[in-house]
Amino acid sequence: MQVYLDNIVFSIQKAGGVSAYWYELLSGMCNRGISVGFLNAQPESENIFEKKIDYNRFDCIQESWIPHKYLRYLPLRYPLPKASVFHGGYLRVSTQKDILNILTVHDFAHERKLASKFPRGLANTLQKAYGIKRADGIICISDSTRKELLHFFPDINPAKVRVIHHGIGNFYPISKQQEVSCSLDIDLQKKFILYVGARRNYKNFFMAVKTMELLPPAYHLVVVGGELWTKEEMNTMEETIPGRYHVFPTISEADLNILYNYAFCLLYTSAYEGFGLPPGEAMKAGCPVVTTGTTSMPEVVGKAGLVTERPDPLLFAEKINLLENETFKQKLIDHGLQQAKKFTWDKSVRETISFYQDCWNLKFTI
Numbered sequence: 001m002q003v004y005l006d007n008i009v010f011s012i013q014k015a016g017g018v019s020a021y022w023y024e025l026l027s028g029m030c031n032r033g034i035s036v037g038f039l040n041a042q043p044e045s046e047n048i049f050e051k052k053i054d055y056n057r058f059d060c061i062q063e064s065w066i067p068h069k070y071l072r073y074l075p076l077r078y079p080l081p082k083a084s085v086f087h088g089g090y091l092r093v094s095t096q097k098d099i100l101n102i103l104t105v106h107d108f109a110h111e112r113k114l115a116s117k118f119p120r121g122l123a124n125t126l127q128k129a130y131g132i133k134r135a136d137g138i139i140c141i142s143d144s145t146r147k148e149l150l151h152f153f154p155d156i157n158p159a160k161v162r163v164i165h166h167g168i169g170n171f172y173p174i175s176k177q178q179e180v181s182c183s184l185d186i187d188l189q190k191k192f193i194l195y196v197g198a199r200r201n202y203k204n205f206f207m208a209v210k211t212m213e214l215l216p217p218a219y220h221l222v223v224v225g226g227e228l229w230t231k232e233e234m235n236t237m238e239e240t241i242p243g244r245y246h247v248f249p250t251i252s253e254a255d256l257n258i259l260y261n262y263a264f265c266l267l268y269t270s271a272y273e274g275f276g277l278p279p280g281e282a283m284k285a286g287c288p289v290v291t292t293g294t295t296s297m298p299e300v301v302g303k304a305g306l307v308t309e310r311p312d313p314l315l316f317a318e319k320i321n322l323l324e325n326e327t328f329k330q331k332l333i334d335h336g337l338q339q340a341k342k343f344t345w346d347k348s349v350r351e352t353i354s355f356y357q358d359c360w361n362l363k364f365t366i
Contacts, residue, residue: 001360002084003029004061006076008040009089010050011068015225015250016198017277018106021141021166022089023049028349030058039063039078040071073123075130083364085356091124093131100360103135107274107295108148114202114272132156137359139164139352141275144296162355166275167345169253173286173337174261182258186246192220193320194263194287196256196278199226199233204269210313211267212241215320221245222259260285265323268292271311276300280343283336288329290319300343304335 009022029036037059045051063078064071076094080086086094087102094101109115110124132138132153138161140146146163150156174180182188193212199205205226212221221241229247237245251259260266266282268291279289279301291297293307301307306322308315323329 001356002035002037002081003356004037004039004080004084004086005029006039006086006088006090006092007042007050008063008068008072008092010042010045010047011040012072012090014046015048017166017275018090019047019049020169020277021104021106023052024167024169024345025349025352026053028345029353032349032353034353037061039076040068042068073127075134083360085360087356088131091127091131093134100137100356100363101131101135102137102139102356102359103131104139104141105132105145105149105274106141107145107272108152109202109272109274111148111152112272129153136160136363137162137355139355141166142296142299144299145274160359162351164348164351164355165343166277166280167348168277168280168284168340168343169345171253171257171260171281171285174258176261180258180261182255184248184251184255184259186222186259188258188262190220191218191264192222192246192262194259194266194282195221195223196266196268196281197225199223202270202272204271204311205233206236207269207311207313207316208267209237209240211269211316211320212244214313214317217244219244219264219320222248222263224248224251224256224259256281257285260287263287265290265306265320267316267320268297269311269316270297271295273297273300279305280340284340286333286337288323288332289336290316290323302335302339304332304339306332 005026010019013019039061040063041055041060042050043055076092080096080099082098085100093103110121140149140161140163143163146161195208260282265288268279271292271294273296275296279291282289283304289301289305291305291307292311293309306319
């Protein structure tokens with residue numbers, strides 16, 4: 001079984017959940033003796049994950065002269081060997097009929113009108129619909145996403161859809177008795193709430209700031225990653241919680257692991273997630289999670305998270321205050337460490353390869 005992976009996904013973002021998923025998937029496949037070829041590789045990429053790939057080891061195909069920022073919205077027309085597998089990194093499928101098309105669907109934020117506005121939102125919606133209708137196999141990253149897929153596309157055969165959860169990266173608990181080497185300018189002994197990832201739209205970052213306003217002054221907010229900061233965001237923090245916030249736009253995985261370990265909790269205010277990696281990362285590092293009980297979040301955190309029925313600063317603050325009870329907090333941490341064991345990249349890769357094989361057998365051996 002010859003597999004072709006479309007690495008154009010790395011041109012969409014410099015970091016983030018989608019490109020993290022794709023990097024872990026292709027890394028796992030390359031270590032399992034499968035014949036893998038890459039389309040649209042970018043050796044000089046700015047993506048933090050693609051920078052790790054040694055493309056000299058692999059068969060790389062440059063699909064077209066069209067710039068990736070446009071090509072990402074077009075179906076694959078490059079001819080692949082008959083009966084090979086094409087897995088698009090982000091919503092792309094091939095027009096070729098004698099190959100196997102596999103599509104990963106992350107979420108339906110655009111269909112819910114929660115993400116990018118017109119025309120980008122419309123382009124995403126149309127491209128996703130085109131891919132879903134032509135895919136031979138569809139991977140959903142959570143059961144929540146699968147249910148939405150069948151809601152928006154009720155004519156899709158559920159048999160060709162499989163839920164394959166993300167894995168969680170190399171995060172782990174650190175003994176507080178040992179010294180840590182952290183490159184960040186922060187006092188780890190101060191009580192801080194951690195916010196990780198994107199901040200726009202349904203991520204509800206301003207609710208995190210409002211939550212901090214409801215907490216005692218001893219609590220600080222540490223914000224990691226996400227988009228470029230706007231003046232509105234910085235001004236809001238300065239007006240609402242002056243002197244009580246720290247911003248780290250880009251940090252290493254090692255430093256992020258340290259922040260998870262020393263944070264009072266992770267506050268994840270998002271109202272909508274296909275999976276949601278930060279809560280999983282936090283649990284794996286032994287950090288309590290406060291989040292919403294919407295979409296995939298209960299699926300990810302299970303009984304280990306403190307979930308609110310809706311995104312609301314008052315409800316978030318109430319949950320955070322519960323963590324002042326050390327016995328209760330430690331119990332949540334223990335539950336989180338167990339819950340995180342359910343999500344490994346090894347399991348995700350194995351299930352993906354198995355899905356390829358099942359779909360291939362159905363299409364080419366019957």
